[in-house]
Amino acid sequence: MPGPGEDPSVLVAGGGNAALCAAISAARGGARVTVLERAPKFYRGGNTRHTRNMRVAHTAGNGILTGPYPVAEFLDDLMRVTKGVTDELLARMTLERSAELWDFLWAQGVRFQPSLGGTLSLGRTNAFFLGGGRSMLNALYRTAEDLGVVIHYDTQLVDIVLDGDRFVSGTAESGGVRREIQADALVVASGGFEANIDWLTQAWGPAAQNFLIRGTPYNRGEALRLLLDKGIAAVGEPNQCHAVAIDGRAPKFDGGIVTRLDCVPFGVVLNAGGQRFYDEGEDFWPKRYAIWGRLVAAQPGQIGHVIIDEKAIRLFMPSVFPPVVAESIPELAAKIGLDPATTTETIAAFNAACVPGSFDHTVHDDCRTEGLTPSKSHWARPIDTPPFYAYSLRPGITFTYLGVKVDETARMIRADGRRCANLFAAGEIMAGNILGQGYLAGIGMTIGGVFGRIAGEGAAHVQA
Amino acid sequence: MSKLEALTSAQAEVVRQMTVCNACRYCEGLCAVFPAMELRRAFDGGDADYLANLCHNCGACYYDCQYAPPHEFAINVPVAMAALRDETYARNVWPAAFAGAFARHGLWVTFAAALSVAVFVAGFVAANDPGALFAPVGGEGGFYRMMPHWAMAGLFGAAFVYAIAAIGIGVRRFWRGTDAQAVGWAEIWQACRDAASLKYLDGGGMGCMNAGERPETDRRRLFHHATFYGFALCFAATGLATVFHEFGAQAPYPLWHPVVVLGALGGVGLVVGPLGLLAERAKRDAAIATHTGMGAAFLWMLCLSGLSGMLLLALRDTAAMGLLLALHLGLVFALFLSFPYGKFVHGFYRFAALARYAHERRTRKVEAVD
Structure with a gap:
């Protein structure tokens, strides 16, 4: 908690990639910067601590990035995943300025490495952080500290005072103690509300109680709520979130990357009633995992069970939790709490519907079902070779889309259309301006980096 | 296993x-x-x-x-x-009865060193006129008037062969226990290069972490290099001295002599390297510290062996020579005997692991798919 007489010129709420890029840029621009991070030190950085890469435009490969990724191609990719739900002007600027991020981050001590095993498809487009997101975050914090940025952990921005379109002061709270902080500018980079189960319940109903949250319990969206209540314009739908299917045994919060399960395309997924409910082989898993969170969320009890056999057990990334194993389908069903008779029937019907083909998990092969609803379009092979394995699936919430509206200077726009003079947003809290829906690996970090820098530079130069 | x-x-x-x-x-x-x-x-x-x-x-x-x-x-x-x-x-470890020596390494090494030095002093006194221990006996063959060359070479040769054999048996057990395959010369060469450069002691390029989350410069790697290459130079000096001795040139050698130059450079490394590594250990973040005392005891033995050798070089023409020779030989003898039962073995185990890694990288593929 900052003491009296320590008022900064720039106050930053949040502690992830966007917040630190803003703090560093503001400090380099001559500002005295104070960062309020709601989480304790170990959990600092919100979702950034679970990231591993950032999507950046570049005109040529550089030995680590395997080839060029022009802005035009990046924009095509963005338009495809968002189906046009984006502010094209902001999007184009973001992607153009993403080309500066490699050098910017390198200068802050961040190091890169070739794409991780199992992610070769991102080797050209995404810059992977050596040691992952926490290593990247540590480098940003070290640099910020060296620049004199003051960082307060376990400290939350709980209120702000606005005078028309101007930010006047903010109230920080830590350990039950509150203090008002005056500053020339405020940058809010405090993420979404994915860990706020009550808020998720408002949008999703009681099903949200069964959601697992992939990041820390500190992504509660209180600053977002505050800004919307103070009259800042919203972007994005409140019930939109990035929901993937993850291992049902994952911790409630902060399970991160290791809770992923990549075996769905190689088996069948049954609901609690022992029935299939969607085409498991519609497309490659990286292109489908983000719809399976919603699919599972719509099933009774928000749970699914992937069942595979011995033929498939080595075809996907190893899982953090071991599968349930049995020598027969009825035995497996009993072990995972499904009705053995129904499950055996479902598997038998699936097996009978598989047409012979040549299995190849690297292409859209011709192994499919015939006369089955729902069908399985690819990689459908009879589940007949013991031992049989089962994993449970639950919806895992990564991030939310609802945010505040900004312009190209990262200044927030009020609901009445007026632009705030010294109130900036960066990162997930404004990512919905660009990523209105859908998902493109690593683009959240791109938006955070670009807008963090713009917000920090702008905040350092507002007229007091 | x-x-x-x-x-x-x-x-x-x-x-x-x-x-x-x-x-x-x-x-x-x-x-x-x-x-x-x-x-x-x-x-x-x-x-x-x-x-x-x-x-x-x-x-x-x-x-x-x-x-x-x-x-x-x-x-x-x-x-x-x-x-x-x-x-x-x-x-x-071989013999298996010595397994406990790792956990109580500091105690064992201190005991062995003290006993060894005492035996050398007593041996010098018994073998010579008691006064000879404190008489300046410089000049060619001075050391061997305290202890005949055949006795020195035989004793230290035997201790060294024992140490290498015991370590060899242990590493062989380790190698077999990990189901490792036979490796080729190219892979052994790769392991030599990775070990000699300490390729994997740099955090992937950002630097090691020791005292906390800030990556450090190459300090631990440099001090380890000083220690390892210091030891290697001292070892080379000893080997070279044996060759010169066979050709009739007896120690002590003049300061410009290759044996002395190698030994002096190695001695500096053996003093500076272990002291540096001990200082780094003292600074280590408690969250990743795993001090069992074994590493510290080994570093102190290396350092004291180097220091006693340097003192012997500096004071070899004085009355202190006899006692310093007994001290140096006692420490080195205890060091040799402690090799198979302390931190020294880490180099051999790690080398074996690096050779296996070089082999795996050539012959195995990551199973996971995209």
Whole structure:
């Protein structure tokens, strides 16, 4: 908690990639910067601590990035995943300025490495952080500290005072103690509300109680709520979130990357009633995992069970939790709490519907079902070779889309259309301006980096 | 160790942690451990032993890990690996009755050093006129008036051969226990280069972590180089001296002599390197510190051996020569005998692990698919 007489010129709420890029840029621009991070030190950085890469435009490969990724191609990719739900002007600027991020981050001590095993498809487009997101975050914090940025952990921005379109002061709270902080500018980079189960319940109903949250319990969206209540314009739908299917045994919060399960395309997924409910082989898993969170969320009890056999057990990334194993389908069903008779029937019907083909998990092969609803379009092979394995699936919430509206200077726009003079947003809290829906690996970090820098530079130069 | 045998608790902890790491893989650029891990879907005790000895304890993965304590997954690879490394030394030691020497290494080494020095002093006194221990006996052959060359060469040769044989038996047991395959010369050469440069003691390029989350410069690597190459130079000086002796040139040699130059350079390394490493140990973050005393005892023995050798060189023409020679020879003799039962073995285990890694990288592929 900052003491009296320590008022900064720039106050930053949040502690992830966007917040630190803003703090560093503001400090380099001559500002005295104070960062309020709601989480304790170990959990600092919100979702950034679970990231591993950032999507950046570049005109040529550089030995680590395997080839060029022009802005035009990046924009095509963005338009495809968002189906046009984006502010094209902001999007184009973001992607153009993403080309500066490699050098910017390198200068802050961040190091890169070739794409991780199992992610070769991102080797050209995404810059992977050596040691992952926490290593990247540590480098940003070290640099910020060296620049004199003051960082307060376990400290939350709980209120702000606005005078028309101007930010006047903010109230920080830590350990039950509150203090008002005056500053020339405020940058809010405090993420979404994915860990706020009550808020998720408002949008999703009681099903949200069964959601697992992939990041820390500190992504509660209180600053977002505050800004919307103070009259800042919203972007994005409140019930939109990035929901993937993850291992049902994952911790409630902060399970991160290791809770992923990549075996769905190689088996069948049954609901609690022992029935299939969607085409498991519609497309490659990286292109489908983000719809399976919603699919599972719509099933009774928000749970699914992937069942595979011995033929498939080595075809996907190893899982953090071991599968349930049995020598027969009825035995497996009993072990995972499904009705053995129904499950055996479902598997038998699936097996009978598989047409012979040549299995190849690297292409859209011709192994499919015939006369089955729902069908399985690819990689459908009879589940007949013991031992049989089962994993449970639950919806895992990564991030939310609802945010505040900004312009190209990262200044927030009020609901009445007026632009705030010294109130900036960066990162997930404004990512919905660009990523209105859908998902493109690593683009959240791109938006955070670009807008963090713009917000920090702008905040350092507002007229007091 | 066969795959059916129960895991020790240190192995079980490494297996638990590697199972989490293998589902994450964010650290794959830091060192050899994580790429080696990725070649497996599941881990048995032998895999754990191998990976533990491949770890150079650079510390970077602890600070990079989003699952480190207080996260409920409680991943702390440097500490888990260090605990299992020490266990592999004790589990494979020859003779097996000496397994306890690793845990109480400091005590044993101190006892052995004191006893050894005392025996040399007593031996010099008994073999010569008692006054000779304090009489200046400079000039060619001075050392061998205290102890005949054949006795010195025979005693130290025997101690060294014993140490190498005992370590060889232990490393062989380790190698077989990890189900390792025969490796080729190219892979041994690769391991030599990786070991000689300490390639994996740099956090993947960002630097080691030691005192905390800030990556450090190459200090630990440089002090280790000073220690290792200091030892190698001293060893070379001794070997060269034996050759000169056979051709009739007797120690002590003049200051410009290659034996003295090599020995002096090596001695400096053996004093500076271990002191530097001891200082780095003192600064280590408690979260990743795994001090069992074994490493410190080994470093002190190396340092004192180097220091006594340098003193002997400086004061060899004075009345202190006899006592310093007894001190130096006593320390070196105890050091040799302690080799198979302390930190010295880490170099051999790690070399074996590096050779296996070079072999795996050529012959195995990551099983996971895109």
